[in-house]
Amino acid sequence: MPQMRYAIVTETYPPEVNGVALTVQGLEHGLRARGHEVGLVRPRQSTDTVAQTHELLVRGAPLPRYPGLRFGLPATRRLVAAWRQAMPDAIYVATEGPLGWSALRAARQLGIPAATGFHTRFDEYMRDYGAAFLQQMALRWMRRFHNRGAATLVPTRELAQFLQAQGFDNVVRLPRAVDTLLFDPARRDRSLRAAWDAGDDDLVVIHVGRIAPEKNLDLAVRAFRELQKTQPRARFVWVGDGPSREKLAAQNPDFVFCGLQRGAAVARHFASGDLFVFPSHSETFGNVTLEAMASGLPTVAFDYGAAREYLRDDVHGAAIADGDDAGFVQACMRLANAPATRRSMGIAARQAVAALRPEQVAADFDDLLMQLADARRIHAPAAT
Structure with a gap:
């Protein structure tokens, strides 16, 4: 060469x-x-x-x-x-x-x-x-x-x-x-979850990315508030920063904001969650979808970009028709109440991206x- x-x-x-x-x-x-x-x-x-x-x-x-x-x-x-x-x-x-x-x-x-x-x-x-x-x-x-x-x-x-x-x-x-050596379920950290006030059996919903208007974050908040009705100890963890963070934190004081994380730190945050939600309508791809899947997280996202390419509905999480906000909320609620399904989906998601x-x-x-x-x-x- x-x-x-x-x-x-x-x-x-x-x-x-x-x-x-x-x-x-x-x-x-x-x-x-x-x-x-x-x-x-x-x-x-x-x-x-x-x-x-x-x-x-x-x-x-x-x-x-x-x-x-x-x-x-x-x-x-x-x-x-x-x-x-x-x-x-x-x-x-x-x-x-x-x-x-x-x-x-x-x-x-x-x-x-x-x-x-x-x-x-x-x-x-x-x-x-x-x-x-x-x-x-x-x-x-x-x-x-x-x-x-x-x-x-x-x-x-x-x-x-x-x-x-x-x-x-x-x-x-x-x-x-996606770097499957970096993004790995083995990085799950009980002490990090404890810092989020989440026990082993508590549901941790996680969002990783820019906290900004183009990410359609109001839908993520809406979905979490709905699933929280049946999972009152659920925690919503936000990794990232952006112009909407201050307002979002003021309106939702129970949310956990971790700021920007890089390398092994962001991989540890991914792996320590239980459900990844990605409500954006405007991604060209969405690298975080692959990172979540490699980390063994079932993922709820709209069916375009990385989700269209790699996420199989009811196999690796939920791929929702773009624009179906109600379907997005329902999928989050369904997975929130199905821990065994989440575990099997997380395993399948990891396997699906292993060859990338x-x-x-x-x-x-x-x-x-x-x-x-x-x-x-x-x-x-x-x-x-």
């Missing part, structure tokens, strides 16, 4: 905690583990003192309504200069912000093939933040961005079909994986970038 030089451009990256940041980091590490040289372009974060040798840090600005996150400012000239000195064989642009647009412009100037990643349904976010009239405009903006690349990578068949119907070109499915290896995702990603690089070489004008 030839050694390649790749560049990844992203506006979010750990220690920022979100699905895009962690997915991009996994792809970067996967390529490097396969022996390739990988450059990373991202905005400078408050924790940065000096860039690592493989990093190009650019100027950024705070992202409104997303505390702790930044977007990259335009940097076309800087990228052109850097890539002229060390020309990548192919680049991957993970985000559609100003930095992402700059990367596509620089790649076009230099003749570098670029793949883009479709990670966020910004068109759906318009609705969730009270600007539904902007949905079609957002979709047109994203189509224009992604069609400037040679391929648009998506995690599910469902999303690929949707984007193709909306005029997106060269849509390619790149499946996701990050190494295979890295290999598929590598193959795709290599194909783009080979196509460029074939169509490049001959030297004179």
Whole structure:
């Protein structure tokens, strides 16, 4: 296998905690583990003192309504200069912000093939933040961005079909994986549950993710209050942060808020729950669904994204028709009162994702970038 030089451009990256940041980091590490040289372009974060040798840090600005996150400012000239000195064989642009647009412009100037990643349904976010009239405009903006690349990578068949119907070109499915060594039922922790005031036989409902309007969290609260009528000692544990946390905590003082958790800590929180609820309507994928399943948790989610791809209704939890809020509540109540069913579903859920290896995702990603690089070489004008 030839050694390649790749560049990844992203506006979010750990220690920022979100699905895009962690997915991009996994792809970067996967390529490097396969022996390739990988450059990373991202905005400078408050924790940065000096860039690592493989990093190009650019100027950024705070992202409104997303505390702790930044977007990259335009940097076309800087990228052109850097890539002229060390020309990548192919680049991957993970985000559609100003930095992402700059990367596509620089790649076009230099003749570098670029793949883009479709990670966020910004068109759906318009609705969730009270600007539904902007949905079609957002979709047109994203189509224009992604069609400037040679391929648009998506995690599910469902999303690929949707984007193709909306005029997106060269849509390619790149499946996701989950680290089953990290997310493991064996990490269940009685002392952590005790800190939540939950005994061995008490039901712990858990939500992991951004606490924000686009996550449809009112439905999760409604479902919990209904199941609490038959499970009065049930606890609702929230892992994550976001603009809705303060209001949610004030309205529900009995809820347990654990804040952002990373690595082994978040895996321990997953494994220490009993039922994972994920009421979001606007996920592009939903990595937390796979993480919950790998942790042995029966999951209630709407039937799209990761749930459509991997969660089988009445086998691994409940996959509810998107928009059926009443069905979501009923499923939560049903599983809350069926501990034996939850245990068998948790075992089946773990087995269902056991074969989703990050190494295979890295290999598929590598193959795709290599194909783009080979196509460029074939169509490049001959030297004179």
